[in-house]
Amino acid sequence: MTMKWKGWALATGVLTISAMAQAAPPSAAMLSNACAGCHGTNGGSAGPSMPSLAMQSKEAIVEAMKKFKSGERPSSIMGRLAKGYSDADFAAMGEYFSKQKLHVTSQKLDPAKVKKGASLAENNCGRCHLEDGREGKDDSPVMASQWLPYMQMQMDLYLDGSRKMPEKMAEKVKPMSKEDLDALLHFYASVK
Amino acid sequence: MTLDRRSFLKLVGAGAGAAGLPLIGHAAELMPKAGKRVVVVGGGYGGTIAAKYIRMMDKNIEVVLVEMNDHFVSCPFSNLYIGGILPDLKELTIKYDKLASNHGVKVVQAEVTGIDAAGHTVTTSKGTLKYDRLVISPGIDFRTEEIEGYNDKTSDLMPHAWKAGPQTTLLRKQLVDMKDGGTVVLSVPLGPFRCPPGPYERTSMIAHYLKTHKPKSKIIVVDANPDIVSKGPLFKKGWKKYYEGIIDYRPAKKVTAIDAGKMNVLIEGIEEVHGDVINLIPPQRAAKIAQVAGLVGDDKKWCPVNQATFESTLHKDIHVIGDSSIAGAMPKSGYSANSEAKICATNIVAMMNGREIVGLSGINTCYSYITDKEAVSVAAVYALADGKIAGVKGAGGVSPDLSTTEAIYAHSWLKNILTEMST
Numbered sequence: 001m002t003m004k005w006k007g008w009a010l011a012t013g014v015l016t017i018s019a020m021a022q023a024a025p026p027s028a029a030m031l032s033n034a035c036a037g038c039h040g041t042n043g044g045s046a047g048p049s050m051p052s053l054a055m056q057s058k059e060a061i062v063e064a065m066k067k068f069k070s071g072e073r074p075s076s077i078m079g080r081l082a083k084g085y086s087d088a089d090f091a092a093m094g095e096y097f098s099k100q101k102l103h104v105t106s107q108k109l110d111p112a113k114v115k116k117g118a119s120l121a122e123n124n125c126g127r128c129h130l131e132d133g134r135e136g137k138d139d140s141p142v143m144a145s146q147w148l149p150y151m152q153m154q155m156d157l158y159l160d161g162s163r164k165m166p167e168k169m170a171e172k173v174k175p176m177s178k179e180d181l182d183a184l185l186h187f188y189a190s191v192k
Numbered sequence: 193m194t195l196d197r198r199s200f201l202k203l204v205g206a207g208a209g210a211a212g213l214p215l216i217g218h219a220a221e222l223m224p225k226a227g228k229r230v231v232v233v234g235g236g237y238g239g240t241i242a243a244k245y246i247r248m249m250d251k252n253i254e255v256v257l258v259e260m261n262d263h264f265v266s267c268p269f270s271n272l273y274i275g276g277i278l279p280d281l282k283e284l285t286i287k288y289d290k291l292a293s294n295h296g297v298k299v300v301q302a303e304v305t306g307i308d309a310a311g312h313t314v315t316t317s318k319g320t321l322k323y324d325r326l327v328i329s330p331g332i333d334f335r336t337e338e339i340e341g342y343n344d345k346t347s348d349l350m351p352h353a354w355k356a357g358p359q360t361t362l363l364r365k366q367l368v369d370m371k372d373g374g375t376v377v378l379s380v381p382l383g384p385f386r387c388p389p390g391p392y393e394r395t396s397m398i399a400h401y402l403k404t405h406k407p408k409s410k411i412i413v414v415d416a417n418p419d420i421v422s423k424g425p426l427f428k429k430g431w432k433k434y435y436e437g438i439i440d441y442r443p444a445k446k447v448t449a450i451d452a453g454k455m456n457v458l459i460e461g462i463e464e465v466h467g468d469v470i471n472l473i474p475p476q477r478a479a480k481i482a483q484v485a486g487l488v489g490d491d492k493k494w495c496p497v498n499q500a501t502f503e504s505t506l507h508k509d510i511h512v513i514g515d516s517s518i519a520g521a522m523p524k525s526g527y528s529a530n531s532e533a534k535i536c537a538t539n540i541v542a543m544m545n546g547r548e549i550v551g552l553s554g555i556n557t558c559y560s561y562i563t564d565k566e567a568v569s570v571a572a573v574y575a576l577a578d579g580k581i582a583g584v585k586g587a588g589g590v591s592p593d594l595s596t597t598e599a600i601y602a603h604s605w606l607k608n609i610l611t612e613m614s615t
Contacts, residue, residue, distance in 0.1 A: 024548065026550060026552060030534075030538055030553050034531050036612060037530040037557065038608050040612060046608050048607070049600050076569060077557055077571045077591075080588050081557075081588070083586050084588065085573065089553075
């Protein structure tokens with residue numbers, strides 16, 4: 001059994017770390033459940049600075065993890081963790097979280113900002129963050145019901161240049177006022 | 193050594209007496225077993241998750257969670273309460289009702305007094321429970337016999353506060369009651385112990401409290417280890433930056449005796465260190481039930497397991513997770529227990545359904561506060577190598593510096609992990 005697995009690993013080149021050479025492969029659930037201590041069961045986060053991973057597209061997860069791993073996307077712990085996984089692992093996690101139901105949060109939000117943000121979102125962001133942010137085009141993340149503090153922290157990183165905005169996003173975001181951006185995030189946080 | 197051995201036998205004797213082999217036959221069966229059943233002992237970071245995930249993965253397995261208390265108080269973040277940053281322990285306290293209503297975990301509030309491995313039976317204070325597989329996540333006990341003069345009353349006088357709850361509030365009260373200009377002594381045992389960075393976060397939090405409220409006071413740390421066990425450079429940096437003159441760190445100083453009357457600890461039996469408040473953290477081993485059930489290894493301290501499944505290498509069909517187990521490179525931390533519980537649950541479900549073992553993937557993440565606003569972190573990813581859990585090379589490590597961002601993430605860490613355990 002061990003030999004067979006070893007042979008498979010070598011033949012496919014999937015396993016690049018020596019630590020796994022003799023083990024059976026972890027399942028997608030095994031890989032993903034380990035994340036749930038910080039991102040919530042099935043990727044539904046209860047912590048305001050941690051994003052929900054539930055229902056994110058496979059592409060969004062894979063891209064985010066690759067960028068954490070390379071350091072392109074700034075992070076606290078994520079960069080250090082991402083280095084422990086292969087692209088195949090990222091794909092497995094992405095597949096797993098994409099199948100989970102949207103995690104609906106209840107957050108205290110300013111209704112006026114939510115209302116203003118709704119029209120801003122429709123006019124500026126809706127081509128990539130589809131269905132009021134319930135879906136993401138390609139690797140665009142699902143924004144619906146995401147924690148406001150998490151989104152604000154990420155927007156700060158975008159604005160100070162430490163997280164790179166996709167070109168199309170930059171075109172829309174850069175002309176916006178801080179107030180408009182805040183309203184936008186309030187709107188996405190409110191979507192259920 | 194003789195003392196150690198004698199006390200150990202006494203402990204086992206007391207436990208076996210309480211469980212009482214002849215009694216097993218007479219104790220009433222608590223919940224007759226119909227189909228497949230897993231019993232989980234201990235409702236902390238490991239046990240709650242094992243119980244919940246087994247139910248999430250297979251509704252045909254009945255899961256009974258046995259826990260002595262009706263609630264659980266988290267050790268992670270309890271240092272913030274001790275340092276006066278959190279007003280109480282509410283945020284750290286979880287209940288078990290939603291594990292029952294959301295997942296059908298049957299929660300029994302009882303003390304486990306014995307395990308009959310051959311008979312697949314657990315004896316509790318409320319009756320016996322049969323199982324197909326047993327998971328124990330019982331936490332730690334103290335090797336108090338290694339400290340001369342330590343008795344039943346010592347923890348009231350010199351709290352360990354290494355199990356969160358009344359001990360935590362006692363240490364906090366002692367600090368609040370201490371006069372300004374007083375000395376706090378914190379004694380760190382030789383590793384391995386629960387939460388490797390814990391004593392140093394506690395030192396930081398107590399120093400924060402002293403600096404803020406009792407600036408003429410100081411804290412002496414007597415550490416049996418040759419140096420800070422975890423996140424050393426970051427703690428030292430933080431202490432230098434914020435607590436110069438408040439923290440007196442003394443490595444390689446093992447407390448071997450106490451003098452309760454004088455409020456002294458004795459280093460190697462000779463050097464006396466006096467404290468107005470003494471936070472005495474004794475050396476540790478797996479919780480008593482693990483000792484009583486014969487699950488500890490040759491070291492008489494910790495439980496050896498098959499590191500792929502966390503099944504005991506000493507007793508079949510019993511799995512040991514969390515601080516009690518020998519889990520390779522995974523530390524005795526809350527997040528490790530969470531991760532181990534899922535690895536264990538996945539493979540229990542696999543084995544009970546006749547499927548192959550699933551390959552291991554685990555994580556540890558751990559934050560420590562240095563001040564009320566700044567924290568540091570350590571992380572690792574784990575896989576199995578030659579049958580042992582090892583850190584994946586090139587991954588993990590500590591945060592580059594102290595930061596407010598780490599502290600913000602730390603708080604969400606707590607919120608998520610406790611929510612996962614209780615919903």
